[in-house]
Each structure stands twice: as structure tokens, then as C-alpha cells.
Amino acid sequence: MARTKEFDRAQVLHKAMLVFWEKGYDGTSMADLLEAMGISRSSMYETFTDKHALYLEAAQLYRRNSQEKRRFLLEAESAKEGIRQYFERHIDGSFREDTPMGCLVTNTIVNVDSPEDEINVLMRTHFEELGTAFRELLKRGQESGEIAADRNIEDLAYMLLTINHGINVAAKLNNGRGRAESMIHTVIGML
């Protein structure tokens, strides 16, 4: 009876995500979004309701992509090797030239005011899960003897989580990824 469905919703959302990633929530205007998404104002509001709702969807998309890295932690046989592979991916994602620098989630934490905001809850969950993944893997590594028994697993996991945050900040400063890669190599050697 009518015209076929829509444009490519997923693709358009992806474009929006890149803009949010680069400029943050307040920093991106609707004009920026529409230009990048390549659809009309009307279509955008029809499809995504709101700027806030669009951001929420974009953040969730980012998170899905980003969560793939965590598989290296969950499925690793060796703790150190799993951590190495995770950070290799993490550094690559944070420093690569064809996407914005840093991490959309980290970039946002700062920006949103209310800690009760749905967005902020999403961020907190994101990092709690990452911290848990580090902890579980380190624990397994300790049980298998790969990591010394006297190590404080809780502290090491929190250290890795903190380094994870720090890399996202460092990427914004653009000091070059080489230093980060070398640093992670040394950190793993100390575990």
C-alpha cells in the first residue's frame, strides 16, 4: 500500500554515534547530527524521538561494539595473555585515527550533570562489569599459579580498571599509542 520501509536505520545511528563520540552530548548540535546522518529533521524526530533518546541509543550501540573486547577477558585461558589481548584491542580502539579519540563512555561521564540520569547509570554499569571481568580473570590466574598467591586481586583489578580509564584520557592528549602499548607490556610483567 505504501512506500517501502525507511533508510538504513542502523547505519544512520552509527553516524550519529560517531558525532556524539567526537563532540560529546552538549557539544553536538542537531545541525551537526543531521548533516552527519544525512536525513531530514522530520525523519530524525520521527525515528529517534529526541536528542536524548538518540544519544541513549548511540551509547548503547557503542557499548555493544566495545563489549567485544571483554570476551578476551572472559574466555582467556591465561590471565596475562587475556589481559594483554584486551589492552591491545583497547589501545587500538582508543587511539585509532579513523574514529574519534578516546572512549565515548569516558568522554560522557564528565559531561552529564545528574548522577541519577539514565545515561550515567549506563556508564557506571559498563565499568562495574569491566572491573568484575578483570577480577574474575585475575582470580583464575591466581588459582592456576600464573599469578603469585600473595597478590591482592581486588587491588590489581582496580588498578587495571584505572589504567583502562587513564588510557582513554591519554588518547585525548594524543601522546601516541606507542607509549601506552609499551607501558601495558611492562605492567603485565609485574603482575
Place this chain on the structure above:
Amino acid sequence: MARTKEFDRAQVLHKAMLVFWEKGYDGTSMADLLEAMGISRSSMYETFTDKHALYLEAAQLYRRNSQEKRRFLLEAESAKEGIRQYFERHIDGSFREDTPMGCLVTNTIVNVDSPEDEINVLMRTHFEELGTAFRELLKRGQESGEIAADRNIEDLAYMLLTINHGINVAAKLNNGRGRAESMIHTVIGML
């Protein structure tokens, strides 16, 4: 011939700094600033020229206060003890309840678009100097035998700098300072 000087310029600037610290550059409106500073629009523009100029001054003030921590690195006799004292101060400043969470400088890096902006140059310098302070102290620690000779000083310094960044992000997530303090203790034990 005339009325005496002004209100307390330094005090008013301090108030403005707290607002920028909490809400970021874009996030704070002139209304917010004026309410916190307690002076009139006219006086504000007369005294500080611009929002941008005001922010720049506020950031420099923050940086001066923040730089006092670095003295613990520059003047330390023991490397580990100096690093311990630095991070004790750093965590306290980042997590304390009577000032905004995190670090004004870190909170800003994300926000400003152009890397050529005077503000962004300020930020970069800030962290380069901190990285140098870590490196010099670690080197002295290695020469005095406090730190093993086979350690890669460059990597360790970059790790501490990255952890420094990460703490500022973690403070925004408000996971409680206890975990950060415990983590630093463990990290220093591993140096």
C-alpha cells in the same frame, strides 16, 4: 578621588573555578557563574573580559593549587615514599566531598574541540610536566637502588601518569576512595 578598589577579585575567581570544575566549560552558563560569584554582570565583564578568559584564569588558578602536590615528587628523598605522598594528596583532592569530584583539567580535555586552543595547550603541558616529575623521581630511585635496575623507568612513569588520569575518572563514578587508596598501596609495592 574615587571609590576604593574592588570586591575580592581572588575570592570571586575561586568561586567561578568551582563552578567550572563541577559543570565543565559548556555546561556552565553565565547565570550559574554570576550567582556563584555574587557580583553583577557588568562587574564580571569589566573584571574578567569574557567567559573564555574567565575560564582560562580559573584553570590557571586550579593548576597552581594542584601543582603543590608535585612538590612531593620533586623534593622526595625516597621515590616510593614521594609517590605515596603524591597519590595520597591526589586521591584526597579528587574524591573529597567539599569540592567537585575529579579534576578540572581532566574534565575539560574531553570538552574543548580544537587541540590548538590555548586551553588545551595548557592541559597538555600540565600532564607533560607531571610525567616528567614521575620519570625523574623514578630514575633517582633506581640510582639509589630503591628500584630494581632492570625496571623500565619510562614505562613505569607512564603507568603512574595513566593511573593519575584514571583516578580522576573514577572519582566521577564515585566508587569511594577506599579502593583507590588500597590500589595505590599495592602498586607502590610492585615498583
Place this chain on the structure above:
DNA sequence: AAAATACTGGAACAATCATTCCGAAAAGAG
């Protein structure tokens, strides 16, 4: 008292923001 300066309050401005609405063009289905 008079003159000079410091500060205030509010009005006015132009720009930008997210959002809503409407009419027209486009495109598949009957």
C-alpha cells in the same frame, strides 16, 4: 559639597539551541 570612580540592575541584542508543524515530493501497492 563636589567630583570621580566602583558597582548594580535590568533592558536589549543577536545568535543558537531543540523541537514542532505543515505542505509538497517521492515511491511502492492495489
Place this chain on the structure above:
DNA sequence: CTCTTTTCGGAATGATTGTTCCAGTATTTT
């Protein structure tokens, strides 16, 4: 061709933004 639905582009709205300007009120010194 004729519906029906999707998409578009632009105009309009109302709120908020940073900034300028001016008249008026303090406050101090000559």
C-alpha cells in the same frame, strides 16, 4: 492511475545562550 505512506525542506516557536549598554546608586577623595 490512485491510494497510502515515507521522506523532505523550510518556516515558526520558545527557550537559552553570551554579550553590550546605560541609567542609577554607592562610596571615597579632594
